[in-house]
Amino acid sequence: MGAFLDKPKMEKHNTHGEGNGLRYGLSSMQGWRVEMEDAHTAVIGLPYSLSMWSFFAVYDGHAGSQVARYCCEHLLEHITSNPDFRGGCSGGGDSINAEPSVESVKCGIRTGFLQIDEHMRAISERKHGADRSGSTAVGVMISPHHFYFINCGDSRALLSRKGRVHFFTQDHKPSNPLEKERIQNAGGSVMIQRVNGSLAVSRALGDFDYKCVHGKGPTEQLVSPEPEVYEIERAEAEDEFVVLACDGIWDVMANEELCDFVRSRLEVTEDLERVCNEIVDTCLYKGSRDNMSVVLICFPGAPKINPEAVKREAELDKYLQNREGGACKKHMTQHIPAEPGDKGKRQYRQSTDGGEGRMVTKVILKFKSNENKLTFAGVFECVYCGTPGGTSDGKCPPICLC
Structure with a gap:
């Protein structure tokens, strides 16, 4: 190649x-x-x-x-x-x-x-x-x-x-x-x-x-x-x-x-x-x-641990753990951010498929600190074939070319 x-x-x-x-x-x-x-x-x-x-x-x-x-x-x-x-x-x-x-x-x-x-x-x-x-x-x-x-x-x-x-x-x-x-x-x-x-x-x-x-x-x-x-x-x-x-x-x-x-x-x-x-x-x-x-x-002037940020991090981790069970076990789904460079974006790798080391899901999330909820900003698609239309709970698009 x-x-x-x-x-x-x-x-x-x-x-x-x-x-x-x-x-x-x-x-x-x-x-x-x-x-x-x-x-x-x-x-x-x-x-x-x-x-x-x-x-x-x-x-x-x-x-x-x-x-x-x-x-x-x-x-x-x-x-x-x-x-x-x-x-x-x-x-x-x-x-x-x-x-x-x-x-x-x-x-x-x-x-x-x-x-x-x-x-x-x-x-x-x-x-x-x-x-x-x-x-x-x-x-x-x-x-x-x-x-x-x-x-x-x-x-x-x-x-x-x-x-x-x-x-x-x-x-x-x-x-x-x-x-x-x-x-x-x-x-x-x-x-x-x-x-x-x-x-x-x-x-x-x-x-x-x-x-x-x-x-x-x-x-x-x-x-x-x-x-x-x-x-x-x-x-x-x-x-x-x-x-x-x-x-x-x-x-x-x-x-x-x-x-x-x-x-x-x-x-x-x-x-x-x-x-x-x-x-x-x-x-x-x-x-x-x-x-x-x-x-x-x-250096000593670098940002320090922020308890509120740690709390939000824990909420995000818990949220992703809860939705892991609904993620597709055959295809990976990735989140394509709609707002490049937006502050607060998070990237995650979820569990591997069948212990084979293959990434199942990668999601970038935006957390709105002024709202007690998580919001997605973008479109989901299958990593393997690029078919758009995946859902925010990590499921594959209804029609997948692969």
Whole structure:
């Protein structure tokens, strides 16, 4: 079936941790893709006397997973060990133990990206066959006083502060005027919004087939490994959370929509793995066909458990348990939301059919807090054949083509 499977692989990889005044959770799923090409990094406490610093990143590989996997293991070391990162250290003459300046960190991150890209090229050439894989990279380095958001490609990071999206990185697409100008100056073209009609991102690590224009430096090639680095001062009482995710998430969820979803879930659970799993599941059912990875990093200002929200959650769970018996045992029925992005939407997975691990029902519900009832907003249809007309109690359409 080409690059896609006949049915999605829904097993998830999870991890979580806490320290340095933050908590994080992660979820990744292969989904419909033939291969899992995503990778991630999560480190609390950095080397070189930066124990109060943390680093998180998501790598979205393409044409293979080699570059993404190598970066998840080695990019941080390339950043923190290069002289540029330590070049403007403050706090005395011992640069190894002193904290680097803001400009040194930004310069060191850029240098680390260029170094690891050249290092991977050399490894590939020594193996007598260029590795054709590549990877985007999005990350955040967190110091006691600053966020350093890092982006190379079309994965994305965002910061939620005071109940709204305060910042998000810009995707590197070939259609962007500055990116397009560089591509054309290197002798390439942008067709169907792709580099030479093929690659959908204009910056990435790896992708060495697009980095061989003679006379051009590494940042002047068709595809550049240079990251954009954004520095933002932390606001301890106002910072809520940071989300890092690949385009398998952002293709189907807008920035504000995802932030609203995260805030609503943090009011009912402190389990960040669970929240990340629900994000991934939601994106799968919203139509994402890509690998999906998301990292959620929460700070003391994040939403807290809300007793009223917990109560509503329990009512929803009870309601779904009661209606499970009437759900179709032959077909899955899914709820198609009529109001995309509406706050308060919930996604559920009900029981499996005959213990075979097959999803029976997925429902997105909207709970109106000003009414003591649940309301559906949308049309039900059979997942297998698409026949519309299912009922709100989970039963299949009267006439089903499958």
